Amino acid sequence: MVVNARALLTDALTSSGLLDGYDWSLEVRPRRRSVGVTVEPGGRVVIAVPPTARAEHASRLIEIVASNAQWLSTHVAKSCASVPTPPEVSLNDGDGFSLLGNSHSLRLVDAGSVSTERRPCYTSWYLNVPRRKVAAHGARPIIEWYMTEGTRWVEAQAPRWLPRLDLTGDKTPELRVVDLGKRRWGVYRPNHHRVELHWTLFQLPPDLVEHVLVHELVHATRPGGSAHGPEWRKRMTAFMPRWQHLRKELDDRGRSVWTGAVQQRQG
Secondary structure, three states, rough: OOOHHHHHHHHHHHHHHHOOOOEEEEEEOOOOOOOOEEEEEOOOOEEEEOOOOOOOHHHHHHHHHHHOOOHHHHHHHHHHOOOOOOEEEEOOOOOOOEEOEEEEEEEEEEEOOOOOOEEEEOOEEEEEEEHHHHHHHOOOHHHHHHHHHHHHHHHHHHHHHHOOOOHHHOOOOEEEEOOOOOOOOEEEEEOEEEEEEEEEHHHHHHHHHHHHHHHHHHHHHOOOOOOHHHHHHHHHHHHHHOHHHHHHHHHHHHHHHOOOOEEOOOO
């Protein structure tokens, strides 16, 4: 895309008035070959264009958005109505946290504690966190614990899938657990040949986490066509036949995961 083409296309859409009242953005997607109009959780509209888009394509872009006006109105309304309210924690003893579907009860500890760790407690677990770390850094030690545990899980489970997907040797992607914000469970970065999974994902049962891992690894095989087009779907179905069922369960259960929010203290 030539310099300023994105800005000019954005200005053209703004001037058209078609997206007035929407939270929207125009994004250049390297793997796209045509214009795409999507609605993200919470109702944000994304107009995705290929890197070949030019300022002179503005009229066609406006036509495409106009033809999707009714679809946009309906799906933005549905998305806004279904957007979850992420739970908040107080960072006090007894707060509940889930790791791979297993319940953990927060226990702030003092003497001799230098790191966040899990300890068995009858049929569940304690999540021991140094009190001084919570006082100094809030929820950050718990988020870092999720990243550590998530990385450990990925390192144990990915080797089961990499050979099946022909992602061994020089084809093996880098795997990371990171913070991806509030809109993605995972992403494949083709420029770096890297799969990233969101730390919040590891609150869910292992089969849902595995679904996201395989989803991104299939992207790493670089199937032809659009991101989730026929070739990608064919490969995903071949390696994980129940992926569509798991995706629906992920959409449902994922609404209730903790995203790092902490209750504001009164007074």
